[in-house]
Amino acid sequence: MFVELAVPATLAGEGRAAVQAARPALARRLLAATPPYLYLLPALACLVLWTYKPLVEAVQLSFYDWNLLPTSPMTYVGLDKYRQVFTQAGLRHAAVNTVIYIVCLLPFSVVLPTAVALVTRRLGGRSRDVYRALVFTPILVAPVAAAAVWRWLLDPTGLSNQALGWFGLAPHNWLREESTALPAILAITAWSMCGFAVLVVSAGLTGISADYGEAAAIDGATGWQILRWVTLPLLRSTLLFLVLMTVLLSGQWTFPLLDSLTQGGPAESSTNVYYLLWELGFRNFDSGLASAAGIVFFVVFGLIAAGLVALADRFSFHDN
Structure with a gap:
Protein backbone atom coordinates (compact mmCIF):
# COMPACT_ATOMS: atom_id res chain seq x y z
CA MET A 1 0.00 0.00 0.00
CA SER A 62 69.47 9.33 -2.70
CA PHE A 63 68.54 6.70 -5.29
CA TYR A 64 70.95 8.01 -7.93
CA ASP A 65 74.67 8.31 -8.50
CA TRP A 66 75.42 11.85 -9.68
CA ASN A 67 78.38 14.22 -9.35
CA LEU A 68 76.29 17.45 -9.45
CA LEU A 69 77.52 18.39 -12.93
CA PRO A 70 74.65 19.41 -15.25
CA THR A 71 76.35 17.63 -18.17
CA SER A 72 76.74 14.38 -16.24
CA PRO A 73 73.91 11.81 -16.38
CA MET A 74 72.16 10.58 -13.25
CA THR A 75 72.51 6.81 -12.81
CA TYR A 76 69.84 4.96 -10.86
CA VAL A 77 71.42 2.74 -8.19
CA GLY A 78 68.43 1.88 -6.00
CA LEU A 79 69.25 1.39 -2.32
CA ASP A 80 73.00 1.13 -2.89
CA LYS A 81 73.69 4.56 -1.34
CA TYR A 82 71.75 3.63 1.78
CA ARG A 83 73.82 0.47 2.13
CA GLN A 84 76.95 2.61 1.95
CA VAL A 85 75.62 4.82 4.75
CA PHE A 86 75.53 1.85 7.14
CA THR A 87 78.84 0.36 6.01
CA GLN A 88 81.20 3.34 5.72
CA ALA A 89 83.45 3.77 8.74
CA GLY A 90 83.69 7.54 8.21
CA LEU A 91 79.94 7.98 8.61
CA ARG A 92 79.87 5.88 11.76
CA HIS A 93 82.78 7.85 13.20
CA ALA A 94 81.03 11.14 12.42
CA ALA A 95 77.83 9.87 14.05
CA VAL A 96 79.75 8.93 17.21
CA ASN A 97 81.38 12.37 17.27
CA THR A 98 77.95 13.97 16.89
CA VAL A 99 76.71 12.08 19.95
CA ILE A 100 79.80 13.21 21.86
CA TYR A 101 79.12 16.82 20.87
CA ILE A 102 75.50 16.59 22.03
CA VAL A 103 76.26 14.87 25.34
CA CYS A 104 79.16 17.16 26.20
CA LEU A 105 77.26 20.33 25.27
CA LEU A 106 74.22 19.50 27.40
CA PRO A 107 75.86 20.66 30.67
CA PHE A 108 76.70 23.99 29.02
CA SER A 109 73.28 24.42 27.44
CA VAL A 110 71.12 23.24 30.35
CA VAL A 111 72.92 22.82 33.69
CA LEU A 112 75.31 25.79 33.72
CA PRO A 113 72.79 28.28 32.21
CA THR A 114 70.23 27.23 34.81
CA ALA A 115 72.71 27.85 37.62
CA VAL A 116 73.75 31.23 36.16
CA ALA A 117 70.13 32.29 35.65
CA LEU A 118 69.22 31.33 39.22
CA VAL A 119 72.20 33.22 40.64
CA THR A 120 71.62 36.36 38.57
CA ARG A 121 67.92 36.20 39.45
CA ARG A 122 68.83 37.08 43.02
CA LEU A 123 70.70 40.18 41.91
CA GLY A 124 68.76 43.39 41.93
CA GLY A 125 68.58 46.45 39.77
CA ARG A 126 71.10 47.21 37.07
CA SER A 127 73.71 44.65 38.17
CA ARG A 128 71.47 41.76 37.06
CA ASP A 129 71.12 43.23 33.57
CA VAL A 130 74.88 43.86 33.36
CA TYR A 131 75.74 40.26 34.27
CA ARG A 132 73.21 38.87 31.81
CA ALA A 133 74.54 41.13 29.06
CA LEU A 134 78.11 39.98 29.72
CA VAL A 135 77.05 36.33 29.55
CA PHE A 136 74.99 36.90 26.39
CA THR A 137 77.69 38.86 24.51
CA PRO A 138 79.57 35.85 23.00
CA ILE A 139 76.58 34.77 20.92
CA LEU A 140 76.57 38.18 19.24
CA VAL A 141 80.03 37.53 17.81
CA ALA A 142 79.96 36.09 14.29
CA PRO A 143 81.20 32.47 14.29
CA VAL A 144 83.93 33.12 11.70
CA ALA A 145 85.20 36.16 13.65
CA ALA A 146 85.14 34.15 16.88
CA ALA A 147 87.01 31.33 15.13
CA ALA A 148 89.74 33.76 14.02
CA VAL A 149 90.23 34.98 17.59
CA TRP A 150 90.26 31.48 19.02
CA ARG A 151 92.72 30.36 16.35
CA TRP A 152 95.11 33.03 17.61
CA LEU A 153 94.49 32.12 21.25
CA LEU A 154 95.03 28.38 20.68
CA ASP A 155 98.02 28.75 18.38
CA PRO A 156 101.25 27.09 19.61
CA THR A 157 102.61 30.61 20.15
CA GLY A 158 99.30 32.04 21.32
CA LEU A 159 98.10 33.24 24.68
CA SER A 160 96.90 29.83 25.87
CA ASN A 161 100.34 28.27 25.45
CA GLN A 162 102.00 31.30 26.97
CA ALA A 163 99.83 30.74 30.02
CA LEU A 164 100.96 27.09 30.10
CA GLY A 165 104.55 28.32 30.00
CA TRP A 166 103.96 30.34 33.17
CA PHE A 167 103.33 27.04 34.96
CA GLY A 168 106.28 25.29 33.34
CA LEU A 169 104.16 23.27 30.89
CA ALA A 170 105.08 22.62 27.26
CA PRO A 171 103.11 24.35 24.48
CA HIS A 172 100.33 22.39 22.81
CA ASN A 173 98.91 22.52 19.29
CA TRP A 174 95.28 22.37 20.36
CA LEU A 175 93.64 22.35 16.92
CA ARG A 176 96.08 20.03 15.14
CA GLU A 177 96.21 17.06 17.50
CA GLU A 178 93.59 14.32 17.59
CA SER A 179 93.35 14.28 21.37
CA THR A 180 92.47 17.99 21.71
CA ALA A 181 90.80 19.09 18.46
CA LEU A 182 87.30 17.92 19.46
CA PRO A 183 87.52 19.29 23.05
CA ALA A 184 88.70 22.64 21.65
CA ILE A 185 85.68 22.86 19.33
CA LEU A 186 83.45 21.85 22.24
CA ALA A 187 84.87 24.57 24.49
CA ILE A 188 84.43 27.29 21.86
CA THR A 189 80.87 26.18 21.09
CA ALA A 190 79.98 26.08 24.79
CA TRP A 191 81.41 29.57 25.27
CA SER A 192 79.29 30.83 22.39
CA MET A 193 75.95 29.16 23.15
CA CYS A 194 75.88 29.47 26.94
CA GLY A 195 74.64 33.07 26.82
CA PHE A 196 71.65 32.16 24.64
CA ALA A 197 70.70 29.36 27.03
CA VAL A 198 70.98 31.70 30.03
CA LEU A 199 68.63 34.13 28.31
CA VAL A 200 66.09 31.35 27.65
CA VAL A 201 66.22 30.09 31.25
CA SER A 202 65.92 33.64 32.57
CA ALA A 203 62.81 34.13 30.44
CA GLY A 204 61.40 30.89 31.83
CA LEU A 205 62.07 32.02 35.40
CA THR A 206 60.39 35.34 34.71
CA GLY A 207 57.23 33.45 33.75
CA ILE A 208 57.06 31.68 37.12
CA SER A 209 54.97 33.49 39.67
CA ALA A 210 56.75 34.34 42.94
CA ASP A 211 53.59 33.39 44.84
CA TYR A 212 54.49 29.69 44.71
CA GLY A 213 57.83 30.18 46.43
CA GLU A 214 56.33 32.53 48.99
CA ALA A 215 53.57 30.05 49.79
CA ALA A 216 56.10 27.24 50.20
CA ALA A 217 58.26 29.45 52.43
CA ILE A 218 55.25 30.19 54.64
CA ASP A 219 54.71 26.42 54.97
CA GLY A 220 58.30 26.08 56.22
CA ALA A 221 60.11 24.99 53.02
CA THR A 222 63.80 25.78 52.79
CA GLY A 223 65.44 27.49 49.83
CA TRP A 224 66.68 24.17 48.44
CA GLN A 225 63.23 22.59 48.81
CA ILE A 226 61.63 25.50 46.97
CA LEU A 227 64.18 25.13 44.18
CA ARG A 228 63.81 21.34 44.01
CA TRP A 229 60.05 21.00 44.32
CA VAL A 230 58.70 24.31 43.03
CA THR A 231 61.05 26.19 40.70
CA LEU A 232 62.61 23.34 38.72
CA PRO A 233 59.32 21.50 38.04
CA LEU A 234 57.82 24.75 36.74
CA LEU A 235 60.96 25.21 34.62
CA ARG A 236 60.84 21.75 33.03
CA SER A 237 59.28 22.91 29.75
CA THR A 238 62.09 25.46 29.29
CA LEU A 239 64.80 22.90 30.11
CA LEU A 240 63.30 20.34 27.73
CA PHE A 241 63.26 23.00 25.03
CA LEU A 242 66.98 23.59 25.59
CA VAL A 243 67.66 19.85 25.42
CA LEU A 244 65.75 19.69 22.14
CA MET A 245 67.65 22.66 20.73
CA THR A 246 70.98 21.10 21.74
CA VAL A 247 70.15 17.77 20.12
CA LEU A 248 68.94 19.32 16.88
CA LEU A 249 71.29 22.29 16.52
CA SER A 250 74.59 21.28 18.10
CA GLY A 251 75.88 20.11 14.73
CA GLN A 252 74.93 23.39 13.10
CA TRP A 253 76.50 25.41 15.92
CA THR A 254 79.80 23.57 15.50
CA PHE A 255 79.81 23.58 11.68
CA PRO A 256 81.32 27.08 11.11
CA LEU A 257 83.98 26.40 13.75
CA LEU A 258 84.89 23.09 12.14
CA ASP A 259 85.09 24.69 8.71
CA SER A 260 87.23 27.58 9.96
CA LEU A 261 89.51 25.83 12.45
CA THR A 262 89.97 22.09 11.87
CA GLN A 263 88.12 21.11 8.64
CA GLY A 264 86.97 18.04 10.56
CA GLY A 265 90.54 16.92 11.28
CA PRO A 266 93.05 15.91 12.16
CA ALA A 267 92.21 12.44 10.81
CA GLU A 268 88.48 13.26 11.10
CA SER A 269 88.79 13.39 14.89
CA SER A 270 86.59 16.50 15.21
CA THR A 271 84.10 16.02 12.36
CA ASN A 272 80.36 15.50 12.79
CA VAL A 273 77.52 14.39 10.53
CA TYR A 274 76.71 17.90 9.30
CA TYR A 275 80.25 18.63 8.22
CA LEU A 276 80.66 15.17 6.71
CA LEU A 277 77.48 15.64 4.64
CA TRP A 278 78.92 18.87 3.31
CA GLU A 279 82.18 17.13 2.44
CA LEU A 280 80.40 14.26 0.68
CA GLY A 281 78.22 16.56 -1.37
CA PHE A 282 80.44 19.52 -2.18
CA ARG A 283 83.99 18.17 -1.91
CA ASN A 284 83.61 14.59 -3.08
CA PHE A 285 80.66 15.47 -5.37
CA ASP A 286 78.78 12.35 -4.31
CA SER A 287 75.30 13.82 -4.11
CA GLY A 288 73.63 10.42 -3.85
CA LEU A 289 75.56 9.33 -0.77
CA ALA A 290 75.23 12.75 0.83
CA SER A 291 71.46 12.73 0.23
CA ALA A 292 71.04 9.18 1.55
CA ALA A 293 73.04 9.97 4.68
CA GLY A 294 71.07 13.19 5.13
CA ILE A 295 67.76 11.33 4.92
CA VAL A 296 68.91 8.72 7.45
CA PHE A 297 70.09 11.36 9.91
CA PHE A 298 66.91 13.37 9.29
CA VAL A 299 64.77 10.38 10.29
CA VAL A 300 66.92 9.67 13.37
CA PHE A 301 66.85 13.27 14.60
CA GLY A 302 63.14 13.48 13.78
CA LEU A 303 62.40 10.47 16.00
CA ILE A 304 64.50 11.94 18.81
CA ALA A 305 62.72 15.28 18.47
CA ALA A 306 59.31 13.57 18.52
CA GLY A 307 60.29 11.73 21.71
CA LEU A 308 61.46 14.93 23.40
CA VAL A 309 58.29 16.76 22.38
CA ALA A 310 56.21 13.91 23.81
CA LEU A 311 58.18 14.15 27.06
CA ALA A 312 57.63 17.89 27.15
CA ASP A 313 53.88 17.45 26.73
CA ARG A 314 53.75 14.78 29.41
CA PHE A 315 55.98 16.14 32.15
CA SER A 316 55.86 19.91 31.72
CA PHE A 317 53.69 22.09 33.92
CA HIS A 318 52.60 25.41 32.51
CA ASP A 319 51.93 28.20 34.98
CA ASN A 320 48.77 29.82 33.65
Missing part, protein backbone atom coordinates in the same frame (compact mmCIF):
# COMPACT_ATOMS: atom_id res chain seq x y z
CA PHE A 2 1.51 3.26 -1.12
CA VAL A 3 0.46 6.69 -0.02
CA GLU A 4 1.39 9.65 -2.15
CA LEU A 5 1.91 12.93 -0.38
CA ALA A 6 1.56 16.02 -2.43
CA VAL A 7 3.96 18.82 -1.54
CA PRO A 8 2.52 22.24 -2.15
CA ALA A 9 4.32 24.26 -4.77
CA THR A 10 4.74 27.14 -2.36
CA LEU A 11 6.65 24.98 0.15
CA ALA A 12 8.92 23.58 -2.56
CA GLY A 13 9.66 27.09 -3.76
CA GLU A 14 10.48 28.21 -0.25
CA GLY A 15 12.92 25.30 0.14
CA ARG A 16 14.75 26.17 -3.06
CA ALA A 17 14.93 29.81 -1.97
CA ALA A 18 16.40 28.78 1.40
CA VAL A 19 19.07 26.68 -0.30
CA GLN A 20 19.95 29.52 -2.66
CA ALA A 21 20.11 31.93 0.28
CA ALA A 22 22.42 29.56 2.19
CA ARG A 23 24.90 29.38 -0.67
CA PRO A 24 25.79 33.09 -0.64
CA ALA A 25 25.97 32.96 3.16
CA LEU A 26 28.48 30.08 2.94
CA ALA A 27 30.47 31.95 0.30
CA ARG A 28 30.58 35.02 2.50
CA ARG A 29 31.85 32.96 5.45
CA LEU A 30 34.58 31.39 3.34
CA LEU A 31 35.56 34.80 2.01
CA ALA A 32 35.69 36.21 5.53
CA ALA A 33 37.93 33.33 6.65
CA THR A 34 40.39 33.83 3.77
CA PRO A 35 42.49 36.87 4.95
CA PRO A 36 44.39 35.06 7.76
CA TYR A 37 45.50 32.39 5.31
CA LEU A 38 46.57 35.04 2.82
CA TYR A 39 48.86 36.49 5.51
CA LEU A 40 50.32 33.01 6.04
CA LEU A 41 50.76 32.38 2.32
CA PRO A 42 54.26 34.00 1.96
CA ALA A 43 55.59 32.03 4.93
CA LEU A 44 54.05 28.81 3.64
CA ALA A 45 55.48 29.46 0.19
CA CYS A 46 58.98 29.95 1.64
CA LEU A 47 58.55 26.81 3.75
CA VAL A 48 57.61 24.77 0.71
CA LEU A 49 60.32 26.33 -1.47
CA TRP A 50 63.23 26.14 0.99
CA THR A 51 62.33 23.12 3.14
CA TYR A 52 59.91 20.64 1.62
CA LYS A 53 61.07 20.94 -2.00
CA PRO A 54 64.77 20.32 -1.13
CA LEU A 55 63.70 17.45 1.13
CA VAL A 56 61.79 15.79 -1.72
CA GLU A 57 64.72 16.36 -4.08
CA ALA A 58 67.13 14.87 -1.52
CA VAL A 59 64.98 11.73 -1.31
CA GLN A 60 65.05 11.51 -5.10
CA LEU A 61 68.84 12.03 -5.31
Whole structure:
Protein backbone atom coordinates (compact mmCIF):
# COMPACT_ATOMS: atom_id res chain seq x y z
CA MET A 1 0.00 0.00 0.00
CA PHE A 2 1.51 3.26 -1.12
CA VAL A 3 0.46 6.69 -0.02
CA GLU A 4 1.39 9.65 -2.15
CA LEU A 5 1.91 12.93 -0.38
CA ALA A 6 1.56 16.02 -2.43
CA VAL A 7 3.96 18.82 -1.54
CA PRO A 8 2.52 22.24 -2.15
CA ALA A 9 4.32 24.26 -4.77
CA THR A 10 4.74 27.14 -2.36
CA LEU A 11 6.65 24.98 0.15
CA ALA A 12 8.92 23.58 -2.56
CA GLY A 13 9.66 27.09 -3.76
CA GLU A 14 10.48 28.21 -0.25
CA GLY A 15 12.92 25.30 0.14
CA ARG A 16 14.75 26.17 -3.06
CA ALA A 17 14.93 29.81 -1.97
CA ALA A 18 16.40 28.78 1.40
CA VAL A 19 19.07 26.68 -0.30
CA GLN A 20 19.95 29.52 -2.66
CA ALA A 21 20.11 31.93 0.28
CA ALA A 22 22.42 29.56 2.19
CA ARG A 23 24.90 29.38 -0.67
CA PRO A 24 25.79 33.09 -0.64
CA ALA A 25 25.97 32.96 3.16
CA LEU A 26 28.48 30.08 2.94
CA ALA A 27 30.47 31.95 0.30
CA ARG A 28 30.58 35.02 2.50
CA ARG A 29 31.85 32.96 5.45
CA LEU A 30 34.58 31.39 3.34
CA LEU A 31 35.56 34.80 2.01
CA ALA A 32 35.69 36.21 5.53
CA ALA A 33 37.93 33.33 6.65
CA THR A 34 40.39 33.83 3.77
CA PRO A 35 42.49 36.87 4.95
CA PRO A 36 44.39 35.06 7.76
CA TYR A 37 45.50 32.39 5.31
CA LEU A 38 46.57 35.04 2.82
CA TYR A 39 48.86 36.49 5.51
CA LEU A 40 50.32 33.01 6.04
CA LEU A 41 50.76 32.38 2.32
CA PRO A 42 54.26 34.00 1.96
CA ALA A 43 55.59 32.03 4.93
CA LEU A 44 54.05 28.81 3.64
CA ALA A 45 55.48 29.46 0.19
CA CYS A 46 58.98 29.95 1.64
CA LEU A 47 58.55 26.81 3.75
CA VAL A 48 57.61 24.77 0.71
CA LEU A 49 60.32 26.33 -1.47
CA TRP A 50 63.23 26.14 0.99
CA THR A 51 62.33 23.12 3.14
CA TYR A 52 59.91 20.64 1.62
CA LYS A 53 61.07 20.94 -2.00
CA PRO A 54 64.77 20.32 -1.13
CA LEU A 55 63.70 17.45 1.13
CA VAL A 56 61.79 15.79 -1.72
CA GLU A 57 64.72 16.36 -4.08
CA ALA A 58 67.13 14.87 -1.52
CA VAL A 59 64.98 11.73 -1.31
CA GLN A 60 65.05 11.51 -5.10
CA LEU A 61 68.84 12.03 -5.31
CA SER A 62 69.47 9.33 -2.70
CA PHE A 63 68.54 6.70 -5.29
CA TYR A 64 70.95 8.01 -7.93
CA ASP A 65 74.67 8.31 -8.50
CA TRP A 66 75.42 11.85 -9.68
CA ASN A 67 78.38 14.22 -9.35
CA LEU A 68 76.29 17.45 -9.45
CA LEU A 69 77.52 18.39 -12.93
CA PRO A 70 74.65 19.41 -15.25
CA THR A 71 76.35 17.63 -18.17
CA SER A 72 76.74 14.38 -16.24
CA PRO A 73 73.91 11.81 -16.38
CA MET A 74 72.16 10.58 -13.25
CA THR A 75 72.51 6.81 -12.81
CA TYR A 76 69.84 4.96 -10.86
CA VAL A 77 71.42 2.74 -8.19
CA GLY A 78 68.43 1.88 -6.00
CA LEU A 79 69.25 1.39 -2.32
CA ASP A 80 73.00 1.13 -2.89
CA LYS A 81 73.69 4.56 -1.34
CA TYR A 82 71.75 3.63 1.78
CA ARG A 83 73.82 0.47 2.13
CA GLN A 84 76.95 2.61 1.95
CA VAL A 85 75.62 4.82 4.75
CA PHE A 86 75.53 1.85 7.14
CA THR A 87 78.84 0.36 6.01
CA GLN A 88 81.20 3.34 5.72
CA ALA A 89 83.45 3.77 8.74
CA GLY A 90 83.69 7.54 8.21
CA LEU A 91 79.94 7.98 8.61
CA ARG A 92 79.87 5.88 11.76
CA HIS A 93 82.78 7.85 13.20
CA ALA A 94 81.03 11.14 12.42
CA ALA A 95 77.83 9.87 14.05
CA VAL A 96 79.75 8.93 17.21
CA ASN A 97 81.38 12.37 17.27
CA THR A 98 77.95 13.97 16.89
CA VAL A 99 76.71 12.08 19.95
CA ILE A 100 79.80 13.21 21.86
CA TYR A 101 79.12 16.82 20.87
CA ILE A 102 75.50 16.59 22.03
CA VAL A 103 76.26 14.87 25.34
CA CYS A 104 79.16 17.16 26.20
CA LEU A 105 77.26 20.33 25.27
CA LEU A 106 74.22 19.50 27.40
CA PRO A 107 75.86 20.66 30.67
CA PHE A 108 76.70 23.99 29.02
CA SER A 109 73.28 24.42 27.44
CA VAL A 110 71.12 23.24 30.35
CA VAL A 111 72.92 22.82 33.69
CA LEU A 112 75.31 25.79 33.72
CA PRO A 113 72.79 28.28 32.21
CA THR A 114 70.23 27.23 34.81
CA ALA A 115 72.71 27.85 37.62
CA VAL A 116 73.75 31.23 36.16
CA ALA A 117 70.13 32.29 35.65
CA LEU A 118 69.22 31.33 39.22
CA VAL A 119 72.20 33.22 40.64
CA THR A 120 71.62 36.36 38.57
CA ARG A 121 67.92 36.20 39.45
CA ARG A 122 68.83 37.08 43.02
CA LEU A 123 70.70 40.18 41.91
CA GLY A 124 68.76 43.39 41.93
CA GLY A 125 68.58 46.45 39.77
CA ARG A 126 71.10 47.21 37.07
CA SER A 127 73.71 44.65 38.17
CA ARG A 128 71.47 41.76 37.06
CA ASP A 129 71.12 43.23 33.57
CA VAL A 130 74.88 43.86 33.36
CA TYR A 131 75.74 40.26 34.27
CA ARG A 132 73.21 38.87 31.81
CA ALA A 133 74.54 41.13 29.06
CA LEU A 134 78.11 39.98 29.72
CA VAL A 135 77.05 36.33 29.55
CA PHE A 136 74.99 36.90 26.39
CA THR A 137 77.69 38.86 24.51
CA PRO A 138 79.57 35.85 23.00
CA ILE A 139 76.58 34.77 20.92
CA LEU A 140 76.57 38.18 19.24
CA VAL A 141 80.03 37.53 17.81
CA ALA A 142 79.96 36.09 14.29
CA PRO A 143 81.20 32.47 14.29
CA VAL A 144 83.93 33.12 11.70
CA ALA A 145 85.20 36.16 13.65
CA ALA A 146 85.14 34.15 16.88
CA ALA A 147 87.01 31.33 15.13
CA ALA A 148 89.74 33.76 14.02
CA VAL A 149 90.23 34.98 17.59
CA TRP A 150 90.26 31.48 19.02
CA ARG A 151 92.72 30.36 16.35
CA TRP A 152 95.11 33.03 17.61
CA LEU A 153 94.49 32.12 21.25
CA LEU A 154 95.03 28.38 20.68
CA ASP A 155 98.02 28.75 18.38
CA PRO A 156 101.25 27.09 19.61
CA THR A 157 102.61 30.61 20.15
CA GLY A 158 99.30 32.04 21.32
CA LEU A 159 98.10 33.24 24.68
CA SER A 160 96.90 29.83 25.87
CA ASN A 161 100.34 28.27 25.45
CA GLN A 162 102.00 31.30 26.97
CA ALA A 163 99.83 30.74 30.02
CA LEU A 164 100.96 27.09 30.10
CA GLY A 165 104.55 28.32 30.00
CA TRP A 166 103.96 30.34 33.17
CA PHE A 167 103.33 27.04 34.96
CA GLY A 168 106.28 25.29 33.34
CA LEU A 169 104.16 23.27 30.89
CA ALA A 170 105.08 22.62 27.26
CA PRO A 171 103.11 24.35 24.48
CA HIS A 172 100.33 22.39 22.81
CA ASN A 173 98.91 22.52 19.29
CA TRP A 174 95.28 22.37 20.36
CA LEU A 175 93.64 22.35 16.92
CA ARG A 176 96.08 20.03 15.14
CA GLU A 177 96.21 17.06 17.50
CA GLU A 178 93.59 14.32 17.59
CA SER A 179 93.35 14.28 21.37
CA THR A 180 92.47 17.99 21.71
CA ALA A 181 90.80 19.09 18.46
CA LEU A 182 87.30 17.92 19.46
CA PRO A 183 87.52 19.29 23.05
CA ALA A 184 88.70 22.64 21.65
CA ILE A 185 85.68 22.86 19.33
CA LEU A 186 83.45 21.85 22.24
CA ALA A 187 84.87 24.57 24.49
CA ILE A 188 84.43 27.29 21.86
CA THR A 189 80.87 26.18 21.09
CA ALA A 190 79.98 26.08 24.79
CA TRP A 191 81.41 29.57 25.27
CA SER A 192 79.29 30.83 22.39
CA MET A 193 75.95 29.16 23.15
CA CYS A 194 75.88 29.47 26.94
CA GLY A 195 74.64 33.07 26.82
CA PHE A 196 71.65 32.16 24.64
CA ALA A 197 70.70 29.36 27.03
CA VAL A 198 70.98 31.70 30.03
CA LEU A 199 68.63 34.13 28.31
CA VAL A 200 66.09 31.35 27.65
CA VAL A 201 66.22 30.09 31.25
CA SER A 202 65.92 33.64 32.57
CA ALA A 203 62.81 34.13 30.44
CA GLY A 204 61.40 30.89 31.83
CA LEU A 205 62.07 32.02 35.40
CA THR A 206 60.39 35.34 34.71
CA GLY A 207 57.23 33.45 33.75
CA ILE A 208 57.06 31.68 37.12
CA SER A 209 54.97 33.49 39.67
CA ALA A 210 56.75 34.34 42.94
CA ASP A 211 53.59 33.39 44.84
CA TYR A 212 54.49 29.69 44.71
CA GLY A 213 57.83 30.18 46.43
CA GLU A 214 56.33 32.53 48.99
CA ALA A 215 53.57 30.05 49.79
CA ALA A 216 56.10 27.24 50.20
CA ALA A 217 58.26 29.45 52.43
CA ILE A 218 55.25 30.19 54.64
CA ASP A 219 54.71 26.42 54.97
CA GLY A 220 58.30 26.08 56.22
CA ALA A 221 60.11 24.99 53.02
CA THR A 222 63.80 25.78 52.79
CA GLY A 223 65.44 27.49 49.83
CA TRP A 224 66.68 24.17 48.44
CA GLN A 225 63.23 22.59 48.81
CA ILE A 226 61.63 25.50 46.97
CA LEU A 227 64.18 25.13 44.18
CA ARG A 228 63.81 21.34 44.01
CA TRP A 229 60.05 21.00 44.32
CA VAL A 230 58.70 24.31 43.03
CA THR A 231 61.05 26.19 40.70
CA LEU A 232 62.61 23.34 38.72
CA PRO A 233 59.32 21.50 38.04
CA LEU A 234 57.82 24.75 36.74
CA LEU A 235 60.96 25.21 34.62
CA ARG A 236 60.84 21.75 33.03
CA SER A 237 59.28 22.91 29.75
CA THR A 238 62.09 25.46 29.29
CA LEU A 239 64.80 22.90 30.11
CA LEU A 240 63.30 20.34 27.73
CA PHE A 241 63.26 23.00 25.03
CA LEU A 242 66.98 23.59 25.59
CA VAL A 243 67.66 19.85 25.42
CA LEU A 244 65.75 19.69 22.14
CA MET A 245 67.65 22.66 20.73
CA THR A 246 70.98 21.10 21.74
CA VAL A 247 70.15 17.77 20.12
CA LEU A 248 68.94 19.32 16.88
CA LEU A 249 71.29 22.29 16.52
CA SER A 250 74.59 21.28 18.10
CA GLY A 251 75.88 20.11 14.73
CA GLN A 252 74.93 23.39 13.10
CA TRP A 253 76.50 25.41 15.92
CA THR A 254 79.80 23.57 15.50
CA PHE A 255 79.81 23.58 11.68
CA PRO A 256 81.32 27.08 11.11
CA LEU A 257 83.98 26.40 13.75
CA LEU A 258 84.89 23.09 12.14
CA ASP A 259 85.09 24.69 8.71
CA SER A 260 87.23 27.58 9.96
CA LEU A 261 89.51 25.83 12.45
CA THR A 262 89.97 22.09 11.87
CA GLN A 263 88.12 21.11 8.64
CA GLY A 264 86.97 18.04 10.56
CA GLY A 265 90.54 16.92 11.28
CA PRO A 266 93.05 15.91 12.16
CA ALA A 267 92.21 12.44 10.81
CA GLU A 268 88.48 13.26 11.10
CA SER A 269 88.79 13.39 14.89
CA SER A 270 86.59 16.50 15.21
CA THR A 271 84.10 16.02 12.36
CA ASN A 272 80.36 15.50 12.79
CA VAL A 273 77.52 14.39 10.53
CA TYR A 274 76.71 17.90 9.30
CA TYR A 275 80.25 18.63 8.22
CA LEU A 276 80.66 15.17 6.71
CA LEU A 277 77.48 15.64 4.64
CA TRP A 278 78.92 18.87 3.31
CA GLU A 279 82.18 17.13 2.44
CA LEU A 280 80.40 14.26 0.68
CA GLY A 281 78.22 16.56 -1.37
CA PHE A 282 80.44 19.52 -2.18
CA ARG A 283 83.99 18.17 -1.91
CA ASN A 284 83.61 14.59 -3.08
CA PHE A 285 80.66 15.47 -5.37
CA ASP A 286 78.78 12.35 -4.31
CA SER A 287 75.30 13.82 -4.11
CA GLY A 288 73.63 10.42 -3.85
CA LEU A 289 75.56 9.33 -0.77
CA ALA A 290 75.23 12.75 0.83
CA SER A 291 71.46 12.73 0.23
CA ALA A 292 71.04 9.18 1.55
CA ALA A 293 73.04 9.97 4.68
CA GLY A 294 71.07 13.19 5.13
CA ILE A 295 67.76 11.33 4.92
CA VAL A 296 68.91 8.72 7.45
CA PHE A 297 70.09 11.36 9.91
CA PHE A 298 66.91 13.37 9.29
CA VAL A 299 64.77 10.38 10.29
CA VAL A 300 66.92 9.67 13.37
CA PHE A 301 66.85 13.27 14.60
CA GLY A 302 63.14 13.48 13.78
CA LEU A 303 62.40 10.47 16.00
CA ILE A 304 64.50 11.94 18.81
CA ALA A 305 62.72 15.28 18.47
CA ALA A 306 59.31 13.57 18.52
CA GLY A 307 60.29 11.73 21.71
CA LEU A 308 61.46 14.93 23.40
CA VAL A 309 58.29 16.76 22.38
CA ALA A 310 56.21 13.91 23.81
CA LEU A 311 58.18 14.15 27.06
CA ALA A 312 57.63 17.89 27.15
CA ASP A 313 53.88 17.45 26.73
CA ARG A 314 53.75 14.78 29.41
CA PHE A 315 55.98 16.14 32.15
CA SER A 316 55.86 19.91 31.72
CA PHE A 317 53.69 22.09 33.92
CA HIS A 318 52.60 25.41 32.51
CA ASP A 319 51.93 28.20 34.98
CA ASN A 320 48.77 29.82 33.65
